Amino acid sequence: MDIIYIIDILGTFAFALSGALVASKKEFDLFGVIILAFVTAVGGGMLRDILINAHPINWIGDLNYIKTIAIAVVFTFLFKSKIEPLRKTFFLFDTIGISVFTLLGLQKGLSYDLPSVVAIIMGMVSAVFGGVIRDVLTREVPLIFKKEIYASACLAGGLVYLVLKNFEVNENFSFIFSASVIILIRTLSVIYKLELPKIKDDLFKN
DSSP states (O other), rough: OOOOHHHHHHHHHHHHHHHHHHHHHHHHHHHHHHHHHHHHHHHHHHHHHHTTSSHHHSHHTTTHHHHHHHHHHHHHHHHHHHHHGGHHHHHHHHHHHHHHHHHHHHHHHHHHTOOHHHHHHHHHHHHHHHHHHHHHHOOOOOOHHHSOOOOHHHHHHHHHHHHHHHOOOHHHHHHHHHHHHHHHHHHHHHHOOOEEEEEEEOOOOO
16 A cells, blocks of 8 residues: 555545535534535545546545545544544645645546646546535535635646656656645645635726
8 A cells, every 4th residue: 555545545534524524514414424525525536537437436446435434424423523623634634635636636637548638627626526516515605716726726736747747757756746736835825815816897997
């Protein structure tokens, strides 16, 4: 079991916890909590696999994802009051998770001979669309559409990975460096409250 896979599982756990906590706040029943934890954790990778016709779909091909989500749901029910104050800790796991999910999704896209730009988008889909599905199901405006630099950080890291790959840089170094770029951009955007421009008015309005 390599370090990237371990981080992938940890990221899945953190995402599942996120979904379970949101469901708990919305007063969903047990089934609702499980579903929201599930789509948050693996929804992005599942959507990616459907789009590129990859089989078996991520969680079907590796039951460790299902086990991880189940553990996260049980953990939430047992320790909800202890988990909620640890937002900074889970921000770190979330940020590491999206960096790894982005690059794993990008690599999978490349393995299916997708054009580079499409592979980058598939990496971004892997990382953020689980959260989008979660927010849609709970009738919230998805985080990536309203504040913070989130999906953009994934796209930037994916681009860095492709540039390094084009120059035939060592694969492990390329992965770690590109993931670090995503983590750095995401962290700085939160610390300094950086946001993408919003269309508030006509640029050429008199």
